Amino acid sequence: MMGAFAFEQVVCGSGDTMVVRGISGRVDPGRVLGVLGRNGVGKTTLMRALSGFLPLAGGRATWQGRDLAGVESHRRLGLGIAYALQENVVFGELSVADNLWLHLPDRNPARYADAFAKFPLLVKRLTQRSGNLSGGERKLLSFARSLGLAAPMTLIGAGALGT
Ligand SMILES: Nc1ncnc2c1ncn2[C@@H]1O[C@H](COP(=O)(O)OP(=O)(O)O)[C@@H](O)[C@H]1O
Ligand SMILES: [Mg+2]
Numbered sequence: 001m002m003g004a005f006a007f008e009q010v011v012c013g014s015g016d017t018m019v020v021r022g023i024s025g026r027v028d029p030g031r032v033l034g035v036l037g038r039n040g041v042g043k044t045t046l047m048r049a050l051s052g053f054l055p056l057a058g059g060r061a062t063w064q065g066r067d068l069a070g071v072e073s074h075r076r077l078g079l080g081i082a083y084a085l086q087e088n089v090v091f092g093e094l095s096v097a098d099n100l101w102l103h104l105p106d107r108n109p110a111r112y113a114d115a116f117a118k119f120p121l122l123v124k125r126l127t128q129r130s131g132n133l134s135g136g137e138r139k140l141l142s143f144a145r146s147l148g149l150a151a152p153m154t155l156i157g158a159g160a161l162g163t
Contacts, residue, residue: 004029004064005081005154011058012049013042018057020046027154044086050156051083052076081154082146089142092131096122099130100145115144 006026013019019042027033037043048054050061052073061068063079073083090099100122101107109116116123119140125133130141 005062005156007050007059007061009059010046010049010056010061012045012054012056014045014054020049022059024059047083047156051081053083077149080149081156082149083156084139084142084146090130090133090138090145092129092138094130095127096130096133096141097126099141100126100148103145104148111148112144115147119144 004027006024008024010023011018011021023035023046025033025035035043035046045054049056052068052071052075056069063071063076063081068076071079091102094102100112104111121137122141122144125137130138133141
């Protein structure tokens, strides 16, 4: 079976320092792939490369068999690949609703029907300031916001998905 999202022998880093050297993996529909490692080992660097914020110095990433080289991060988002940040995931001074619709002026609640069904607490907190949510609740809000962009979405993130 063709993996929805796959990466092979990825090499990436900053400047001359390649912190990720030859990492491979794949995420099939409905599955979760965990990338574990101690602090500073290169998890965030790998996520930035896979989401298109950092160029690959070697290897490749593919989406449904298509090479993602040269596909900018916002285009990857359009394909259904979202980067779930580990920190500063929402605008704390804005309400939950404004965080969800900031980038979607249509304010169409149908976009979030699945996310609201999964995370009903967000519905109860729509008018509240996001900064008053717990850290875990802010992560849920951030995931919901990504899920509203397209369906289905593949979320990639380091340290973000276990909270
Ligand atoms: N922009 C950068 N410039 C220079 N070095 C960086 C940069 N970003 C990360 N690094 C270094 O790359 C290594 C891996 O960092 P990172 O990917 O954030 O690790 P992790 O997320 O696994 O904790 C660390 O040694 C870090 O200091
Ligand atoms: Mg990190």
